[in-house]
Amino acid sequence: MPAIRVPKEKAEPVKRKLKKLNLYDGKRRPEREENHVLLPVLDDPIVKELGYEVLEVELPLRPERQIYKNLESVLAERLSEEELSYLRRYDVVGDIAIIQIPPELEHRIKDIIWGLRKVHPFLKVIAKKGFHEGAFRIRNYSIIWGEKRLTTVHKENGVRIKVDLSKAFFNPRMKGERYRLAQLVNDGEMVLIPFAGVLPYALVIARYKRVKITAVELNGDAYRLGLENIELNRKNLKGEIEFLHGDAFKVLPELPVFDRVISPTPRGVDALALALSRAEKWLHYYDFVHEDEIESFRRRILEECRRQGKDCEVKVKKVSDFKPHVFKVCADVKILK
Ligand SMILES: C[S@@+](CC[C@H](N)C(=O)[O-])C[C@H]1O[C@@H](n2cnc3c(N)ncnc32)[C@H](O)[C@@H]1O
Numbered sequence: 248m249p250a251i252r253v254p255k256e257k258a259e260p261v262k263r264k265l266k267k268l269n270l271y272d273g274k275r276r277p278e279r280e281e282n283h284v285l286l287p288v289l290d291d292p293i294v295k296e297l298g299y300e301v302l303e304v305e306l307p308l309r310p311e312r313q314i315y316k317n318l319e320s321v322l323a324e325r326l327s328e329e330e331l332s333y334l335r336r337y338d339v340v341g342d343i344a345i346i347q348i349p350p351e352l353e354h355r356i357k358d359i360i361w362g363l364r365k366v367h368p369f370l371k372v373i374a375k376k377g378f379h380e381g382a383f384r385i386r387n388y389s390i391i392w393g394e395k396r397l398t399t400v401h402k403e404n405g406v407r408i409k410v411d412l413s414k415a416f417f418n419p420r421m422k423g424e425r426y427r428l429a430q431l432v433n434d435g436e437m438v439l440i441p442f443a444g445v446l447p448y449a450l451v452i453a454r455y456k457r458v459k460i461t462a463v464e465l466n467g468d469a470y471r472l473g474l475e476n477i478e479l480n481r482k483n484l485k486g487e488i489e490f491l492h493g494d495a496f497k498v499l500p501e502l503p504v505f506d507r508v509i510s511p512t513p514r515g516v517d518a519l520a521l522a523l524s525r526a527e528k529w530l531h532y533y534d535f536v537h538e539d540e541i542e543s544f545r546r547r548i549l550e551e552c553r554r555q556g557k558d559c560e561v562k563v564k565k566v567s568d569f570k571p572h573v574f575k576v577c578a579d580v581k582i583l584k
Pocket residue numbers: 382383384416417418421441442443444445446447448463464465466469493494495496511512513514
């Protein structure tokens with residue numbers, strides 16, 4: 248992704264200028280070199296006309312951890328150091344907070360509710376997080392405070408996403424990843440997204456790029472929410488989204504090939520051969536992999552490329568931690584021919 252390289256002493260004024268021009272990419276962090284600074288910029292042709300040195304580099308995404316720190320410092324008033332150490336990361340989806348409460352903190356639920364409401368006064372629901380279940384990857388939740396609902400509208404990357412956490416999968420932690428992909432996609436591409444859920448990837452990409460997206464989802468509730476989400480964002484979308492209701496394993500073989508396929512694969516499902524078979528230039532394939540098996544995962548993908556007569560380059564990127572030593576990863580597969 249692009250960055251501008253400027254001498255250290257010019258970094259601040261150039262950053263201000265880029266912000267004024269809406270070209271500064273605040274989602275990524277600048278990086279210091281000895282006498283220079285790399286400033287993250289948006290993938291926009293105007294950047295090249297500004298007269299600075301433009302590079303393609305991977306700058307780190309900004310961590311979204313600050314809000315967790317805030318809860319910790321608010322709760323420090325009421326909880327002991329030991330109790331604070333059991334506090335888990337939590338998510339805010341629209342006006343719903345979702346928190347995992349370990350047995351060691353069950354007796355502190357009231358304080359945790361108090362702390363969450365103090366940090367996020369706009370909250371209307373606080374729910375305790377259970378596990379993902381079944382092929383549709385829906386979690387169990389129990390509401391511990393507020394209105395008795397799990398529907399809300401979540402704002403992310405310039406789009407509004409209606410979700411119903413009791414009926415369809417949604418993970419707000421993939422915000423940075425969706426943004427990364429939206430930056431990689433080029434105007435004019437045909438993009439296929441199987442396992443599309445309520446359409447978070449499709450909406451974010453279509454928000455920024457003039458593309459034609461075909462998305463496929465089997466869960467009827469997620470499909471209906473996805474259709475609502477297209478309407479909710481219609482005025483702000485540059486790209487078009489066609490949403491198909493059905494089983495990706497039956498629908499994809501009937502579709503043509505696409506420039507890019509993005510497969511947010513449900514855990515435990517092997518859709519590699521299927522997704523690769525529809526990709527002409529790029530495949531982004533998500534899976535859950537033990538850190539010791541990342542290289543064998545990469546080789547498995549290269550093997551599938553060979554089997555399908557495709558010459559590929561594969562880079563595997565850790566996207567988030569899933570459980571100790573196991574990561575959600577994305578294989579970025581470039582198909583050379
Ligand atoms: C890990 S979730 C990802 C959803 C969405 N892309 C997101 O990031 O929020 C996987 C999705 O695949 C859907 N799904 C599971 N099996 C499917 C199948 N055979 N065909 C199409 N969709 C399927 C589930 O209902 C779920 O919405």
